[in-house]
Amino acid sequence: RRNGVLQTMMRCLLHDDANLGMSYWGEAITYANHIINRTWSSVIDQTPYFMLYGHKPDISHLQTFGSYAMVNIPKPQRGQKGGCIAKRLRFVGIDTNSKFSRFIDSSHRIVLSRSAVFEEDADWSRIHSNDTGVYFSKDPAADVTQPGDQDSQVNVPS
Numbered sequence: 001r002r003n004g005v006l007q008t009m010m011r012c013l014l015h016d017d018a019n020l021g022m023s024y025w026g027e028a029i030t031y032a033n034h035i036i037n038r039t040w041s042s043v044i045d046q047t048p049y050f051m052l053y054g055h056k057p058d059i060s061h062l063q064t065f066g067s068y069a070m071v072n073i074p075k076p077q078r079g080q081k082g083g084c085i086a087k088r089l090r091f092v093g094i095d096t097n098s099k100f101s102r103f104i105d106s107s108h109r110i111v112l113s114r115s116a117v118f119e120e121d122a123d124w125s126r127i128h129s130n131d132t133g134v135y136f137s138k139d140p141a142a143d144v145t146q147p148g149d150q151d152s153q154v155n156v157p158s
Helices: 002-017 022-036 048-053 124-128
Strands: 068-072 085-094 099-106 110-113 116-119
Touching: 022 085, 068 099, 068 110, 085 116
Parallel strands: none
Antiparallel strands: 068 085, 068 116, 085 099, 099 110
């Protein structure tokens, strides 16, 4: 039953809310599970998180899946003086091993950051435009990133 709830939530996150392709199903299902573990359950009369840890979960970090955010570029990666200090990326969840948020960039790589300002009310129809410097191809397979990228902040999805 729980798996069915996760799959339904994942499909809603990908298609209805974020308009992202199925290539991000792993991100969506991980984030859906993160949310469900912090949601009250009538079966156990509490949240699964409270049952495991004995205190209420902090939900202040939850954001809308697929929402846009201005993500800070670390100083060593900014380039010359006067360059951009942030990039507009899309939120795809919370990193399970750290307190970082997970974002996708224009080349469909995962970027981890704790420094972002979210645009919860952004218009989803702008996803295929490049007027902000971020372009998301309609074909994710065309933009597959190869291992060996110099950017230490970016993890290549597998």
